[in-house]
Amino acid sequence: MPRSAPARAPITSPAAATVFTTVLTEGPVSRVDVARRTGLSSAAVTKAARPFIEAGYLEELASEGRTAPGAGRPANPLAIRPDREYFVGVKITGDDLIGVVTDLRADVRASAHHALTSHGVEHVVQALADLVGELLSGHLRERAYCLGVAVSGDVDRASGVVRYSPFLGWRDVPLASLLEDATGLTVTLENDVKALAVAEQWFGEGVGASSFALVTVGTGIGSALVVNGDLVRGAHGVAGEIGHVPVADGGPSCHCGGRGCVEAIASTEAILTHARQVTGEPGLSMDDAVTRARGGDEPLREVFAAAGHAIGLGLAALVNLFGPERVVVSGEGVATYDLFEDQIRRTFAVQAFGSAARCGLVIRPLPFEEWARGAAAVAVQSLFVSDTV
Amino acid sequence: MPRSAPARAPITSPAAATVFTTVLTEGPVSRVDVARRTGLSSAAVTKAARPFIEAGYLEELASEGRTAPGAGRPANPLAIRPDREYFVGVKITGDDLIGVVTDLRADVRASAHHALTSHGVEHVVQALADLVGELLSGHLRERAYCLGVAVSGDVDRASGVVRYSPFLGWRDVPLASLLEDATGLTVTLENDVKALAVAEQWFGEGVGASSFALVTVGTGIGSALVVNGDLVRGAHGVAGEIGHVPVADGGPSCHCGGRGCVEAIASTEAILTHARQVTGEPGLSMDDAVTRARGGDEPLREVFAAAGHAIGLGLAALVNLFGPERVVVSGEGVATYDLFEDQIRRTFAVQAFGSAARCGLVIRPLPFEEWARGAAAVAVQSLFVSDTV
DNA sequence: ATAAATTCTTGACGAAGTTAATTAAATCTC
DNA sequence: GAGATTTAATTAACTTCGTCAAGAATTTAT
Numbered sequence: 126m127p128r129s130a131p132a133r134a135p136i137t138s139p140a141a142a143t144v145f146t147t148v149l150t151e152g153p154v155s156r157v158d159v160a161r162r163t164g165l166s167s168a169a170v171t172k173a174a175r176p177f178i179e180a181g182y183l184e185e186l187a188s189e190g191r192t193a194p195g196a197g198r199p200a201n202p203l204a205i206r207p208d209r210e211y212f213v214g215v216k217i218t219g220d221d222l223i224g225v226v227t228d229l230r231a232d233v234r235a236s237a238h239h240a241l242t243s244h245g246v247e248h249v250v251q252a253l254a255d256l257v258g259e260l261l262s263g264h265l266r267e268r269a270y271c272l273g274v275a276v277s278g279d280v281d282r283a284s285g286v287v288r289y290s291p292f293l294g295w296r297d298v299p300l301a302s303l304l305e306d307a308t309g310l311t312v313t314l315e316n317d318v319k320a321l322a323v324a325e326q327w328f329g330e331g332v333g334a335s336s337f338a339l340v341t342v343g344t345g346i347g348s349a350l351v352v353n354g355d356l357v358r359g360a361h362g363v364a365g366e367i368g369h370v371p372v373a374d375g376g377p378s379c380h381c382g383g384r385g386c387v388e389a390i391a392s393t394e395a396i397l398t399h400a401r402q403v404t405g406e407p408g409l410s411m412d413d414a415v416t417r418a419r420g421g422d423e424p425l426r427e428v429f430a431a432a433g434h435a436i437g438l439g440l441a442a443l444v445n446l447f448g449p450e451r452v453v454v455s456g457e458g459v460a461t462y463d464l465f466e467d468q469i470r471r472t473f474a475v476q477a478f479g480s481a482a483r484c485g486l487v488i489r490p491l492p493f494e495e496w497a498r499g500a501a502a503v504a505v506q507s508l509f510v511s512d513t514v
Numbered sequence: 515m516p517r518s519a520p521a522r523a524p525i526t527s528p529a530a531a532t533v534f535t536t537v538l539t540e541g542p543v544s545r546v547d548v549a550r551r552t553g554l555s556s557a558a559v560t561k562a563a564r565p566f567i568e569a570g571y572l573e574e575l576a577s578e579g580r581t582a583p584g585a586g587r588p589a590n591p592l593a594i595r596p597d598r599e600y601f602v603g604v605k606i607t608g609d610d611l612i613g614v615v616t617d618l619r620a621d622v623r624a625s626a627h628h629a630l631t632s633h634g635v636e637h638v639v640q641a642l643a644d645l646v647g648e649l650l651s652g653h654l655r656e657r658a659y660c661l662g663v664a665v666s667g668d669v670d671r672a673s674g675v676v677r678y679s680p681f682l683g684w685r686d687v688p689l690a691s692l693l694e695d696a697t698g699l700t701v702t703l704e705n706d707v708k709a710l711a712v713a714e715q716w717f718g719e720g721v722g723a724s725s726f727a728l729v730t731v732g733t734g735i736g737s738a739l740v741v742n743g744d745l746v747r748g749a750h751g752v753a754g755e756i757g758h759v760p761v762a763d764g765g766p767s768c769h770c771g772g773r774g775c776v777e778a779i780a781s782t783e784a785i786l787t788h789a790r791q792v793t794g795e796p797g798l799s800m801d802d803a804v805t806r807a808r809g810g811d812e813p814l815r816e817v818f819a820a821a822g823h824a825i826g827l828g829l830a831a832l833v834n835l836f837g838p839e840r841v842v843v844s845g846e847g848v849a850t851y852d853l854f855e856d857q858i859r860r861t862f863a864v865q866a867f868g869s870a871a872r873c874g875l876v877i878r879p880l881p882f883e884e885w886a887r888g889a890a891a892v893a894v895q896s897l898f899v900s901d902t903v
Numbered sequence: 904a905t906a907a908a909t910t911c912t913t914g915a916c917g918a919a920g921t922t923a924a925t926t927a928a929a930t931c932t933c
Numbered sequence: 934g935a936g937a938t939t940t941a942a943t944t945a946a947c948t949t950c951g952t953c954a955a956g957a958a959t960t961t962a963t
Contacts, residue, residue: 138919158939165859169920171943189729196930197940279869336749350836357744359837360725363870366834371827371865374762374774383865385763438760441772442831445755446739448748476772477758481752527950546910558951560912585961586909 135176155200189469206314219292219326254307275317275506320499324350336452343457372438387439391432433465437472455491524565544589603890616890625725643696659698662893664706709888711738723839732846761827776828780821822854826861844880
């Protein structure tokens with residue numbers, strides 16, 4: 126019997142999307158279990174799952190011994206087949222392109238970098254297309270259809286336009302369509318921090334939480350919020366600017382024009398300035414400051430503690446306003462998070478209001494490839510168009 | 515042909531709810547217009563609207579001249595019949611009960627007060643039932659089925675339980691079911707600030723905005739947020755605590771245990787304390803302080819400006835984090851908002867980040883009956899159970 | 904008058920998911 | 934160890950909701 130080529134992820138109805146995302150994000154689950162968790166009938170799950178199995182996206186595991194105690198037919202859990210499709214994710218920074226290929230679970234399978242010698246749109250598009258070509262050499266190519274791209278700044282995901290990127294100096298660049306022409310892939314564009322939040326929501330700490338926040342600390346300080354299962358986009362394209370939450374009235378002035386912003390105290394640059402001030406060494410490097418602080422240099426430890434304090438205050442503001450279930454704080458660059466963590470937690474504990482303090486606080490480093498993985502997660506999510514838009 | 519009694523609001527399907535809310539909140543609209551705004555087919559609108567017309571909730575207006583230029587059959591707009599059903603709203607404070615009866619549009623038709631002589635649950639329930647009886651004397655009674663109750667503190671709307679009310683000293687009181695027994699009405703319980711936000715979302719500044727915030731300034735400082743059309747509830751029941759956003763590192767300590775909270779600077783009590791300090795008159799009353807500030811007393815004006823500044827910083831934090839389309843700041847009590855307004859706007863303009871500053875800022879007084887109206891709006895919204903929960 | 908434009912209604916149809924009955928595969932009980 | 938019990942999965946009939954396409958209604962334009 127000749128078999129026609131199996132279809133791409135057959136997401137044809139809300140129920141299909143629900144079932145597929147449930148299995149994708151919550152690991153192997155039996156059909157009844159999916160039904161219980163989603164509120165669908167078990168008949169609906171059976172129907173929705175079949176096309177995915179036929180198309181190779183899901184498989185039925187053999188019942189592995191007893192799961193629940195007692196009698197009853199053992200379950201045949203549904204599991205994702207991660208290798209059924211690959212996704213490309215690229216993060217564009219001011220200096221380079223970071224690219225990864227991931228599977229359906231957003232696990233990284235390949236990665237590559239590419240320096241950017243110019244910020245011209247054409248140059249970036251070409252470099253990105255080259256990078257994608259490089260990443261997709263070999264067997265990955267046949268099963269990759271989607272590309273996710275993450276850029277910092279004001280990005281309109283729906284239209285695929287970079288409205289404003291300070292780093293690149295771009296305004297209103299229709300990057301998604303340019304890249305579709307250049308690569309032949311379906312392209313989804315997203316703000317970089319929001320992309321990270323998507324990765325976290327689907328494949329990380331955010332799984333199962335209807336609201337959570339992701340905070341990134343580094344050159345800038347940003348965040349993305351998920352409320353009631355939806356990413357907060359901001360009516361005017363701005364949201365999650367925890368870096369510009371004012372926490373120290375009359376504090377240092379910030380490049381945004383305000384004063385006492387979290388970023389004016391706790392960004393890498395602000396910390397370095399402060400460290401040079403404290404030590405009286407204008408040539409002090411960040412690496413040295415970190416090393417000495419780790420070694421026990423009290424004045425320098427104070428500098429990092431002050432930054433941690435400011436971040437803790439910003440977190441408290443965020444948590445008191447939104448009351449998320451969980452917050453992930455992720456630190457870029459030199460992984461200095463060990464120097465902040467204590468102070469962040471202490472300040473947060475003092476300033477979080479009532480039971481908002483029960484919110485889980487995860488603090489961990491942020492390998493720079495993670496940004497590209499976020500972009501890939503956005504590409505995975507783009508399978509569910511009707512759901513997301 | 516004998517006609518059976520018309521049914522209560524026949525909200526039987528998502529489309530029915532959509533059509534009814536659209537007509538309710540967006541005034542008279544033609545069917546095609548409803549279809550365009552909601553994405554439904556015009557056939558679906560026709561079908562969904564009919565039962566509402568039959569039950570007396572909607573009516574069809576005669577085509578009033580040309581609305582659009584050019585040819586074509588003139589539209590027969592659908593309009594709400596506000597008197598079809600009445601709603602009772604009661605706000606419980608520490609000292610008294612404030613009650614109103616409104617129509618479907620949440621316009622107040624009757625109001626009454628009732629002093630509370632005790633905080634005992636039974637006493638409050640009895641007093642509230644009496645108040646409702648008083649409010650519903652006369653013709654309003656026959657068409658009132660729903661009661662909304664607003665209480666400050668941690669309130670679980672879904673289960674109708676007051677989890678914690680500092681003012682009343684209550685914990686885990688199943689107020690909704692107690693009141694259903696006492697009044698015979700369907701009772702919906704909601705946090706007071708969230709109730710105000712619901713009133714605003716459906717019948718005020720929030721109409722048509724997918725995200726906005728409501729901030730109340732008075733004894734306490736609170737807020738409620740609507741994001742993507744949904745009220746933010748907070749994973750642990752806490753959200754919108756703008757009063758406890760830290761804006762002044764090292765500032766005055768707050769009863770919550772933190773320091774530099776907005777409420778520690780701009781609550782009525784904090785202002786009074788500060789005013790007494792500045793003038794050196796420990797017996798100074800709020801009314802006097804307000805009068806003298808309005809009269810031009812500079813040190814006292816400074817006190818109010820400082821409060822406005824703190825509120826402006828809190829607003830900036832809120833807006834930078836979630837980028838609402840609009841913010842309503844509403845001032846309780848002595849309507850001192852005229853003394854804050856300027857400073858709030860100035861500080862906000864400086865600290866709001868980028869285009870987040872484009873968010874509309876409405877500052878206006880908050881008559882205390884408004885709280886009860888919020889409760890009534892929640893009762894109106896409770897018609898749409900499947901939609902809201 | 905006739906044509907064109909626009910609103911509203913109607914009935915057939917189709918998609919999606921539910922209920923209820925059935926089959927399947929295990930453990931429990933005597 | 935045979936039948937009862939329990940849980941999982943499937944199947945088929947049915948319900949519900951909303952769309953589509955066609956047409957009726959009511960206006961302006963020519």
